Amino acid sequence: QKEVEQNSGPLSVPEGAIASLNCTYSDRGSQSFFWYRQYSGKSPELIMSIYSNGDKEDGRFTAQLNKASQYVSLLIRDSQPSDSATYLCAGHTGGFKTIFGAGTRLFVKA
Amino acid sequence: DAGITQSPRYKITETGRQVTLMCHQTWSHSYMFWYRQDLGHGLRLIYYSAAADITDKGEVPDGYVVSRSKTENFPLTLESATRSQTSVYFCASSEVGVAGPYEQYFGPGTRLTVT
Numbered sequence: 180q181k182e183v184e185q186n187s188g189p190l191s192v193p194e195g196a197i198a199s200l201n202c203t204y205s206d207r208g209s210q211s212f213f214w215y216r217q218y219s220g221k222s223p224e225l226i227m228s229i230y231s232n233g234d235k236e237d238g239r240f241t242a243q244l245n246k247a248s249q250y251v252s253l254l255i256r257d258s259q260p261s262d263s264a265t266y267l268c269a270g271h272t273g274g275f276k277t278i279f280g281a282g283t284r285l286f287v288k289a
Numbered sequence: 290d291a292g293i294t295q296s297p298r299y300k301i302t303e304t305g306r307q308v309t310l311m312c313h314q315t316w317s318h319s320y321m322f323w324y325r326q327d328l329g330h331g332l333r334l335i336y337y338s339a340a341a342d343i344t345d346k347g348e349v350p351d352g353y354v355v356s357r358s359k360t361e362n363f364p365l366t367l368e369s370a371t372r373s374q375t376s377v378y379f380c381a382s383s384e385v386g387v388a389g390p391y392e393q394y395f396g397p398g399t400r401l402t403v404t
Contacts, residue, residue: 211391213392213393221397221398222379222395222396222397222398223332223379223395224395225392225393225394228392267331267332271391276334276337276347277391277393279331279332280331281329281330281331282331
């Protein structure tokens with residue numbers, strides 16, 4: 180069973196701090212990884228995609244991929260209350276199937 | 290540009306009834322997906338389609354039927370609804386090579402309650 184594991188949280192950080200969200204995956208063949216943000220009662224929204232080892236930065240967001248350790252992370256700098264949401268990690272191994280983690284709830288305290 | 294839409298947004302139905310959830314996308318994406326999202330389970334794939342007239346089962350297909358006669362539409366039918374099918378249903382689409390491989394874009398969801 181191919182899996183993507185996330186700590187369900189909640190992760191609570193003060194406003195302005197760095198939020199670090201982590202994800203591990205079981206399938207070494209996974210090639211593409213995605214982070215989605217989901218506000219309560221809303222649909223998942225793509226934030227970042229990462230395909231190769233290392234860091235990828237987009238504004239306040241940095242995705243990190245370590246294929247040797249089968250580990251993906253998302254850093255949110257200068258966290259804002261509006262970042263409070265559930266963050267879904269997803270991995271793609273080829274073909275049609277993307278495996279989603281159950282998500283980590285993030286609370287940013289003002 | 291509406292992107293991907295779902296209807297209805299909310300539906301209450303009775304056990305044993307047939308119900309169809311609609312999904313429409315305006316991007317001409319090849320791939321379309323149906324997921325259900327339940328507390329404790331995350332997103333689970335029900336069915337997917339790689340193109341018109343090509344569909345296949347996902348992780349939890351039992352009790353569901355799909356069709357895709359046109360690229361832009363991907364309806365999901367619950368043939369005889371059960372209480373265990375009470376969930377939030379998301380439709381998604383993706384295109385290989387446009388925004389990157391397999392980045393999926395989600396519709397707003399349909400909240401279905403089976404009584």
